[in-house]
Amino acid sequence: MVNFIDEERQFYAGLHSPAPEAGRLRDRDHGYCPHVVVRRKALVLEDVRDFPRFAGNAIVDETGVRSYLGVPLIDRTGIALGTVCVVDTQPRQWGRTGLDTVKSLAAELSEQIHRREGGTI
Numbered sequence: 001m002v003n004f005i006d007e008e009r010q011f012y013a014g015l016h017s018p019a020p021e022a023g024r025l026r027d028r029d030h031g032y033c034p035h036v037v038v039r040r041k042a043l044v045l046e047d048v049r050d051f052p053r054f055a056g057n058a059i060v061d062e063t064g065v066r067s068y069l070g071v072p073l074i075d076r077t078g079i080a081l082g083t084v085c086v087v088d089t090q091p092r093q094w095g096r097t098g099l100d101t102v103k104s105l106a107a108e109l110s111e112q113i114h115r116r117e118g119g120t121i
Helices: 033-039 058-063 095-117
Strands: 002-005 009-013 025-027 043-045 067-074 080-088
Touching: 033 043, 033 067, 033 080, 067 095, 080 095
Parallel strands: none
Antiparallel strands: 002 009, 002 080, 009 025, 043 067, 067 080
16 A cells, blocks of 8 residues: 655555545544654554554554554655555564565655656656
8 A cells, every 4th residue: 555645634545545435535643654754764563552652543443453564655856755555454473575575665666756757657
């Protein structure tokens, strides 16, 4: 899933966005992706309930997300546009392979955005 974030909101894009019935647009203070954007580095939560800061998050309560792995989506100018992330409704050990895979997907998407901006797609 890809999550684009502005000053006030976040928009979930992708086939498996959480809680489609609740909509894909949320306040910026919900979920985990805003933390990734602010930190500008990956966030790996194998079980969100192990982290008091995230355990009571609305995303946990509304969608049942229990496990999260997200990396920042950074454009060629260094602006964090949002995240590329994966979630699960069960605790999950993402491991180094999972982290490397999501980082690779974020780099690939960033490159596609760059090419599109340059008119090469």
